[in-house]
Amino acid sequence: MAESVALDPVDLHILRVLQNDARSTYRELAAQVGVAPSTCLDRVARLRRSGVILGHRLRLDPAKLGRGLQALLSVQVRPHRRELVGPFVERVRALPEARSVFHLTGPDDYLVHVAVADAADLQRLVLDEFTSRREVARVETRLIFQQWECGPLLPPGTPAPPGTTAPGGTAPA
Amino acid sequence: MAESVALDPVDLHILRVLQNDARSTYRELAAQVGVAPSTCLDRVARLRRSGVILGHRLRLDPAKLGRGLQALLSVQVRPHRRELVGPFVERVRALPEARSVFHLTGPDDYLVHVAVADAADLQRLVLDEFTSRREVARVETRLIFQQWECGPLLPPGTPAPPGTTAPGGTAPA
DNA sequence: GGTGAAAGAGGAAAGCG
DNA sequence: CGCTTTCCTCTTTCACC
Numbered sequence: 001m002a003e004s005v006a007l008d009p010v011d012l013h014i015l016r017v018l019q020n021d022a023r024s025t026y027r028e029l030a031a032q033v034g035v036a037p038s039t040c041l042d043r044v045a046r047l048r049r050s051g052v053i054l055g056h057r058l059r060l061d062p063a064k065l066g067r068g069l070q071a072l073l074s075v076q077v078r079p080h081r082r083e084l085v086g087p088f089v090e091r092v093r094a095l096p097e098a099r100s101v102f103h104l105t106g107p108d109d110y111l112v113h114v115a116v117a118d119a120a121d122l123q124r125l126v127l128d129e130f131t132s133r134r135e136v137a138r139v140e141t142r143l144i145f146q147q148w149e150c151g152p153l154l155p156p157g158t159p160a161p162p163g164t165t166a167p168g169g170t171a172p173a
Numbered sequence: 174m175a176e177s178v179a180l181d182p183v184d185l186h187i188l189r190v191l192q193n194d195a196r197s198t199y200r201e202l203a204a205q206v207g208v209a210p211s212t213c214l215d216r217v218a219r220l221r222r223s224g225v226i227l228g229h230r231l232r233l234d235p236a237k238l239g240r241g242l243q244a245l246l247s248v249q250v251r252p253h254r255r256e257l258v259g260p261f262v263e264r265v266r267a268l269p270e271a272r273s274v275f276h277l278t279g280p281d282d283y284l285v286h287v288a289v290a291d292a293a294d295l296q297r298l299v300l301d302e303f304t305s306r307r308e309v310a311r312v313e314t315r316l317i318f319q320q321w322e323c324g325p326l327l328p329p330g331t332p333a334p335p336g337t338t339a340p341g342g343t344a345p346a
Numbered sequence: 347g348g349t350g351a352a353a354g355a356g357g358a359a360a361g362c363g
Numbered sequence: 364c365g366c367t368t369t370c371c372t373c374t375t376t377c378a379c380c
Contacts, residue, residue: 198373199375200373211375211376
């Protein structure tokens with residue numbers, strides 16, 4: 001299920017274009033890739049079925065939603081056993097401030113990306129939702145000054161044409 | 174430009190629905206929110222113009238693209254001056270392995286999210302693109318066991334209805 | 347600002363090279 | 364497997380409330 005999928009140059013070209021603009025129509029896509037629109041439709045449907053394309057996500061500006069401060073929380077959960085970490089992850093995911101959660105190697109088991117209104121809001125979040133919990137042994141908070149998205153995700157060995165690095169960089173707080 | 178935007182309940186409802194399925198049609202959106210499709214069109218256009226909605230992104234499965242291993246690299250860039258960190262960030266963003274870059278507070282200045290084929294590929298990346306650089310003082314590598322996306326991003330104080338936590342969690346490597 | 351209908355465009359499925 | 368055509372649904376606009 002998680003194995004690599006055979007992709008020909010047309011598939012790769014489609015993925016490059018769609019990662020630049022996921023709302024591109026099949027007509028525009030066809031024009032850029034050099035095949036017929038219905039072929040693009042077929043290819044994209046196959047990429048969806050094979051699991052390469054998982055879905056479409058809306059990119060929002062957290063600052064415009066009153067969450068102008070973002071941070072990464074490194075969290076140690078002790079003891080690090082399934083009975084504790086399962087509920088921990090689900091509780092964190094349900095927080096309105098949470099954006100994503102990583103389970104990592106290293107001394108800090110989890111990394112939580114959060115978006116809050118301001119430093120006071122962050123302090124409240126850390127104190128009320130993390131350090132007050134018995135299973136949370138340690139929390140280290142780092143503010144995010146700025147974030148950049150990178151170029152399109154492609155298989156190893158695929159030459160990425162220049163200028164395909166996504167323009168978006170979050171403005172500094 | 175980065176200030177908070179006034180959003181009424183209809184806007185919030187639209188944002189919730191679109192974060193669940195960014196490809197929802199205006200008809201479906203209208204049916205769920207309880208207004209006319211043309212009204213949804215207006216609202217979404219305003220959300221785009223005001224910068225709340227930045228764009229649409231394709232969600233891909235890195236494993237299906239032959240990048241079954243993901244990691245976070247904590248990088249110290251010394252000396253931490255604009256002449257060095259600007260080119261550093263741009264070079265990292267141009268790497269085909271890079272997914273996103275964070276400039277952070279704390280002893281490690283940058284966090285780089287990468288997707289690679291395997292451990293050997295990761296070793297090559299760290300040695301050839303990071304530690305071999307003079308401005309890179311230190312690199313700490315942590316593997317990502319699993320990653321979860323969280324619920325919709327909404328303004329503080331907005332009650333998030335249950336079941337809106339995104340289902341997607343990356344399968345463990 | 348929201349609605350409803352009309353015009354225009356895009357997407358999905360058929361049959362053919 | 365890809366192209367062309369057709370049909371149908373959706374998007375988008377505009378006058379009206």
